[in-house]
Amino acid sequence: MHVLVTGASSGIGSEVAREFHRAGHHVSLVARRRELLDALAKELGARCHVAAVDLAKRATDTSWLAEVEEAQGPVDVLVNNAGMQWVGATVEIPLETVEVLFRLNVLAPTVLTRAVLPGMLARKSGAIVDVASMAGVAPASGMSWYGASKSALVSFSESLRSELEGTGVHVVTVFPGPVETPMAASAREDMKKSGRISNVPHGDAGELARKIVGAVEHRRARIVYPWFHRVRFVPWLGKWMTTRASRPS
Secondary structure (H helix, E strand, O other), X not given: OEEEEEOOOOHHHHHHHHHHHHOOOEEEEEEOOHHHHHHHHHHHOOOEEEEEOOOOOOOOOOOOHHHHHHHHOOOOEEXXXXXXXXXXXXXXXXXXXXXXHHHHHHHHHHHHHHHXXXXXXXXXXXXXXXXXXXXXXXXXXXXXXXXXXXXXXXXHHHHHHHHOOOOOEEEEEEEEOOEEOHHHHHHHHHHHHXXXXXXXXXXXXXXXXXXXXXXXXXXXXXXXXXXXXXXXXXXXXXXXXXXXXXXXX
8 A cells, every 4th residue: 555645754744655655555645855765765675666846836736746656556544744833923923834834734735635536436445634723623722823734624524425335445634732843843932932832631643644554445434533632622621621721921
């Protein structure tokens, strides 16, 4: 099976790539930073392909996919993991950053899904994994732009799953709460600078990666991780918890 992972250079993406490779699959690593991709590919060894692509700049350009599929075969599992986060006041984010955020968090995964979906439908098999965020369901203060982008991805993912029922193609929507990654560490620092604190449990990227592999294998629809964050799907309780988790220090 050929698994393509975006944002594979670090954090959740690199752990997902490791887990699928450990399970015996061919893995294609996609991200901006070639040096990190090359290091991971060297660690993984055979059945691994690197594609250094800036998905924010090339959000609607999937021409690079042809080289990946020539090297590894058609994409059987697409893991839309690449993304960026912004924490801060809504009026303070530069408009250029808004554009990059939405191109990477929304446009890139949806266009890439559109590119690989015809082949999956023709083969009557495949999986799309959308790594969204709990911020797409219950965004904390200071996450208006990020939450909006992830909410868009959640909507796309949930609608697509319903659309594809009976086709053999499965969609997994992933709702991570805080997970220990470089991006999460940066977000925590930004929250501290803005006078906010985070009081919610953090998860482990490796454990989340194992859950993602399991969800693909067993055709599960959603992952909420850490489990504690399932309460955010209860509207009043989610609002209360989110408010407390991001209260000013």
